[in-house]
Amino acid sequence: MKLFQIKSNPHGMDRMALFLKDHFVCIGWPGIGDLENISTPELERRLVLAYEMTDTNITDPLDEINCFVHMVQDGDYVLVAHEQEVYLGDIGDYYYVEQHDNNDEGMCHRRGVTWLNRIPRSELNKAVQSLLNHREAITPYELAMETAGLDRWLPNHLRVVAHTGAEPNIPVQSVPKAIIDKDTLEQAMNVLKEALNSSDSKRRERAAIAILQYAAQTGKGL
Numbered sequence: 644m645k646l647f648q649i650k651s652n653p654h655g656m657d658r659m660a661l662f663l664k665d666h667f668v669c670i671g672w673p674g675i676g677d678l679e680n681i682s683t684p685e686l687e688r689r690l691v692l693a694y695e696m697t698d699t700n701i702t703d704p705l706d707e708i709n710c711f712v713h714m715v716q717d718g719d720y721v722l723v724a725h726e727q728e729v730y731l732g733d734i735g736d737y738y739y740v741e742q743h744d745n746n747d748e749g750m751c752h753r754r755g756v757t758w759l760n761r762i763p764r765s766e767l768n769k770a771v772q773s774l775l776n777h778r779e780a781i782t783p784y785e786l787a788m789e790t791a792g793l794d795r796w797l798p799n800h801l802r803v804v805a806h807t808g809a810e811p812n813i814p815v816q817s818v819p820k821a822i823i824d825k826d827t828l829e830q831a832m833n834v835l836k837e838a839l840n841s842s843d844s845k846r847r848e849r850a851a852i853a854i855l856q857y858a859a860q861t862g863k864g865l
Contacts, residue, residue: 646784646791647715647734648774651725654749659725662756668721668734669753670711670780672704673746677739678712703779710781711752712737718849720793721756724775729764731796732756757853760796768792 651659654671662668674693678686683705690696690704715721721734735755744751764775771791774784784791838850 644788645714645716645719646722646774646788646793647710647719648722648724648777648782648784649711650780651723653780656749657725658750659723659730662723663730663758666758667753667755668723668732669750670707671749671752672708673744673749673751676744677741678708678752679737679739681712683709707780708752710783711754714783715754715781717846720788721754722771722775724764727764729762729767729775730758731760731762731793732758733801759798759801762796 649668649670651657651662653669654673658669672690675686675689681689686708687701687705690701690708694704696704715734715737717734717736719734721732723730723732733756735757737752737754740751740753743749764772767775768791770786771784771793774782832854835850835854838846839854841847841850
């Protein structure tokens with residue numbers, strides 16, 4: 644399990660409200676197509692064709708895109724800073740949305756997010772502050788996850804670090820609930836049901852937890 648910071652303004656536009664409403668994050672770089680299972684040489688070829696890049700200016704985009712598409716794994720954590728607050732989320736798989744692959748929107752490369760909490764930026768420790776200060780669109784946290792000190796803001800079933808100090812384990816105000824239309828909810832549930840049959844045991848467990856949480860919060864079955 645790893646931690647990453649992702650900027651709230653991919654393609655130069657503030658997307659934080661949309662990230663929270665539709666439960667995703669994205670990077671820019673439209674015009675290079677679906678990047679699932681893409682190799683680094685093929686990604687480099689597409690960047691050169693789409694953006695006329697050279698050896699001197701292609702390294703940073705390659706690293707940024709590869710990090711978002713390949714390094715991040717389902718179940719990792721993401722922090723998105725916006726003004727004086729930071730949003731903590733559980734990040735999902737990469738997916739591509741062709742209808743948003745244009746220069747006006749630039750939101751085609753996405754990962755789903757389950758938002759877990761909203762944290763005052765001033766309450767985060769120096770190591771995490773340093774992570775958030777990186778200029779890159781996405782940056783991995785290089786230290787052990789435990790040193791990030793995020794455990795107090797995680798839901799009880801996700802906490803992995805025991806608190807032995809006197810400070811009470813009180814979360815800040817959570818992210819407001821978004822209104823989700825029926826069709827979107829049904830699509831999300833179908834994805835979770837498919838994940839229950841995954842060969843990855845961790846993914847099956849996470850899907851089961853998400854479904855049980857929904858049932859507990861709404862008092863509804865599927």
